[in-house]
Amino acid sequence: MSGWKISVFPITALLLSGCQSAETDMSNTSPLVYQPLEKQYVSPECQGEHCSTVQISALTFPDAPTLTDELQTRLLTLAMGITDGAETPAQDWDSYAQDFFVRADEDRDVLPQFMASDAQLEASIYAQHDDLLVLELTSYVYHAGQAHGLPSTVFMVIDERQQSVVSLNDMLISGQQEAFQEALAQAHKRWMAELDYDDQYAKSWPLGENHNAAPLEDSWVIKYNVYEIAPYAVGQPELTIPLEALQGVAKPRYLGP
Template sequence: MRMTLLLLLATALLAGCDDPDAPAKPADKPATTTKSDAAQAGVAPETLVRIVHTLNKTDEQCDADGCPKVDLQWLTFENQPELNEAITQHLAAMLIQDEGNATHDGTIEGLADAFLQDASGMAMASEQGWELSATVKKQGRRGDLVTLSMETYEYTGGAHGLPSVQYFHWDLAKQQSVKLDDLLVPGQQSAFWEKASEQHTAWLDEENLDQTFRDSWPFDKTDNVFFNDKGVVLQYNVYHIAPYAMGQPTLTIPYAELEGIVRGQYLPQQ
């Protein structure tokens, strides 16, 4: 099966960690895969040079209005090979969650091909507008900690598609991924979840949700979190604590309530 393929690698060099949405500029050469001196010394780089990758595919044999398509965009960073590998593996894991019958090698490109191969085997796929999309952006940075937002969307017919968003944290000095427990003061997990449960109750009250809803959609823990200007945000995907129609709810625990619970280096500096 012939496919049209547009694979643009190394399309942006942007030095400036506080401007994640700046427009891309063409790169003269691909990013090097060796560690920077700062990374080798266990020191986080002051700036990150971003490289934007774009992968667009569709089935050339399809000439209908709703041809299946793949539209993926993700980031890697110059001189950050461990981080880059972790990014691509995490994104591939998100794309593979609802894989079909076609075989693949587990790579982003292989999963895109498999999605289109599955679509080609479905008689109605060209009329249903099958779609697989993903966007990876730099959400923010706090000292050594860089956070990426990873959003995917898959539609394979039916009433609606399936969106998903995950937040990925990386310690630039230690060159390793960071989980929620790593962000918390040891022994303060129960205190954190108590605060989260309180925010969930407040959200239920704000939405005027009755007891039937509360019994059907109880509070649940998630390690999908990020920092914003107000506090720590717990991000839930569809069907986790609410039905699809309510989207992807968030609960925000204000920083004032997290003193002694979240590690000090991740809290706003006074």
């Protein structure tokens, strides 16, 4: 991509080994190797100080290229923001940056030159236990002229034993989806009580289904994005479900050590 300023920083291989419970011997589990990947793109058409940028802080898995591709696809999909579902994500980081700068340059034609667009895509370790690796994928996309940027988050749960991505339905016992929604509703009530929100608030911002779950050692975290169950100013609400409430609902594999 000629003319682009791109920085790829050195990466160091790290080993992830699952914390193993006393009840289960998973000594044969191969450690999942990952490498941090850093990229920065600057609009090639910008010659001034206020240039549009795209920053990538991702992860790659040298021994599991399918996971690398899946992470990239999920981050690029997340960066699309709120869509009608008809659009498809960019094929790779370079393509995303190219498309982003096309719109950024169009915005600069009608907006003051000191305004610049910015996109930040990041993958980080959220939790790691019992051979489960929970990644937090985040994006923040701001287009010049908007009142504010759009933050988005999605969890990516990896079973290190199988080196595969796990969905919410994979973690739940068959037929327990309704019971999970009830546990989520109780978590929502606790969250509202903590913030002193009343029933009128719940009517204005009703609880919706959410498959964005992170299984931790002592609880599950269900994270919502802005505008889903709260106004932008509230941020991205996190609802916590204790493991006791998931007994008989979630598979034992995902209920801590």
